[in-house]
Amino acid sequence: MGKKGKAIIVGGSIAGVSCAHTLTLAGWDVLVLEKSSEPPARSPTGAGLGLDPQARQIIKSWLPHPHLLDEITLPLSIDQTTDSEKKVTRVLTRDENFDFRAAYWSDIHALLYNALPQTMFLWGHKFLSFTDSQDESSVKVKTLVIETQETVEIQGDLLVAADGCLSSIRKTFLPNLKLRYSGYCAWRGVYDFSGIENSETVRGIKKEYQDLGKCLYFDLGTQTHSVFYELINKKLNWIWYVNQPEPELKSNSVTLKVSEEMMKKMHEEADTIWIPELARLMKETNDPFLNVIYDCEPLERIFWGNVVLVGDAAHPTTPHGLRSTNMSVLDAEVLGKCLEKCGRENLSLGLEEYQRIRLHVVSEQVLYARRLGRIKQGLDSSGGLGLEQKHMPFFASAPLV
Numbered sequence: 001m002g003k004k005g006k007a008i009i010v011g012g013s014i015a016g017v018s019c020a021h022t023l024t025l026a027g028w029d030v031l032v033l034e035k036s037s038e039p040p041a042r043s044p045t046g047a048g049l050g051l052d053p054q055a056r057q058i059i060k061s062w063l064p065h066p067h068l069l070d071e072i073t074l075p076l077s078i079d080q081t082t083d084s085e086k087k088v089t090r091v092l093t094r095d096e097n098f099d100f101r102a103a104y105w106s107d108i109h110a111l112l113y114n115a116l117p118q119t120m121f122l123w124g125h126k127f128l129s130f131t132d133s134q135d136e137s138s139v140k141v142k143t144l145v146i147e148t149q150e151t152v153e154i155q156g157d158l159l160v161a162a163d164g165c166l167s168s169i170r171k172t173f174l175p176n177l178k179l180r181y182s183g184y185c186a187w188r189g190v191y192d193f194s195g196i197e198n199s200e201t202v203r204g205i206k207k208e209y210q211d212l213g214k215c216l217y218f219d220l221g222t223q224t225h226s227v228f229y230e231l232i233n234k235k236l237n238w239i240w241y242v243n244q245p246e247p248e249l250k251s252n253s254v255t256l257k258v259s260e261e262m263m264k265k266m267h268e269e270a271d272t273i274w275i276p277e278l279a280r281l282m283k284e285t286n287d288p289f290l291n292v293i294y295d296c297e298p299l300e301r302i303f304w305g306n307v308v309l310v311g312d313a314a315h316p317t318t319p320h321g322l323r324s325t326n327m328s329v330l331d332a333e334v335l336g337k338c339l340e341k342c343g344r345e346n347l348s349l350g351l352e353e354y355q356r357i358r359l360h361v362v363s364e365q366v367l368y369a370r371r372l373g374r375i376k377q378g379l380d381s382s383g384g385l386g387l388e389q390k391h392m393p394f395f396a397s398a399p400l401v
């Protein structure tokens with residue numbers, strides 16, 4: 001057997017840890033460079049996400065104790081919309097077999113990360129640049145060790161860009177590519193009700209949202225909507241989309257710093273839009289945060305030589321189809337299987353096959369999520385699109401290798 005190939009993955013979030021699993025399974029040596037100084041256990045920036053059956057099955061195949069995934073997720077077998085103005089509620093899906101589940105971002109990250117050798121990860125390492133060898137058979141990556149401010153060079157055979165929607169690796173190939181501001185930002189929060197299960201707030205919210213623990217609630221207002229569901233360990237996850245001009249990003253992050261004044265304004269507006277129980281929950285949530293929502297026109301390619309994009313770096317998307325994490329998991333699975341099938345000596349064939357399988361799927365999903373968001377935010381009245389999660393193209397049935 002030939003020498004193992006070495007993959008350098010930039011980004012240690014969901015797409016990066018997922019690729020660390022699949023490339024290891026495909027017989028590669030893996031090194032992950034992540035600029036954050038340590039693993040994001042219970043990071044306050046994390047909130048809820050939805051996992052479809054296909055992504056869950058794949059994640060389980062990577063884990064030594066697959067049942068742990070079921071233990072940290074709750075079902076979302078009901079999909080329900082309420083028009084707050086017309087006071088009309090529609091159950092879009094009520095199906096015990098509608099196998100969609102809610103998870104807390106940091107629980108999923110921890111589950112995936114803890115199943116890998118920790119020596120694979122270099123935390124506090126910021127990717128700076130890379131150079132390809134002339135025949136594109138190897139790649140040299142320059143990284144900054146943040147603590148010592150030392151620059152280190154690392155050589156590998158494959159560079160995997162899992163560095164998120166603002167990917168600097170993507171920028172080297174597509175310097176003119178601009179993200180598309182959706183027209184709105186999202187307030188997000190996780191309300192922890194452990195120890196206060198019988199408080200007036202929790203009793204009120206459970207009375208209004210009786211299927212919490214198994215339902216994905218969408219409340220529609222005038223040119224706005226919110227999403228609400230329960231997570232394990234007594235947490236309630238809410239997201240509220242607000243149309244507004246594009247804010248200026250001050251750091252390399254789509255999460256904005258929130259001032260007292262912004263929070264006060266959000267609380268006041270919540271009172272005028274949402275039912276009192278939901279507005280109260282929003283006001284009592286600690287540390288809500290604000291995400292600026294972007295996506296991007298589908299790319300024409302997602303690999304160049306021995307550099308490949310995965311996750312949000314490959315397909316920045318709006319969150320309305322609850323796709324980002326599912327897409328990252330599927331990208332990783334398909335990439336690993338393609339590389340395993342074609343072998344290290346046929347790397348470009350493997351990458352071509354990855355692109356062929358994934359690019360059209362993620363492109364359709366990004367555009368579908370965009371339309372869902374525009375309809376729910378009152379920015380598109382052309383209609384003709386069902387609001388059900390399960391109508392997302394390739395929902396639970398994306399092609400694998």
Ligand SMILES: Cc1cc2nc3c(=O)[nH]c(=O)nc-3n(C[C@H](O)[C@H](O)[C@H](O)COP(=O)(O)OP(=O)(O)OC[C@H]3O[C@@H](n4cnc5c(N)ncnc54)[C@H](O)[C@@H]3O)c2cc1C
Pocket residue numbers: 010011012013014015016033034035036040043045046047048049050104105106125126127128162163164165168310311312313324325328
């Ligand atoms: C802390 C955190 C919390 C999140 N919480 C949620 C959530 O609650 N719900 C949800 O739906 N989505 C959440 N997301 C986003 C979600 O992970 C992604 O939308 C999706 O899963 C795709 O993941 P990704 O790995 O492609 O991108 P991202 O999750 O954006 O990860 C990109 C990673 O690359 C790292 N990185 C970027 N540039 C460099 C560089 N130059 N050098 C080294 N590392 C670099 C970043 O620090 C980050 O860890 C969160 C992301 C992060 C980082």
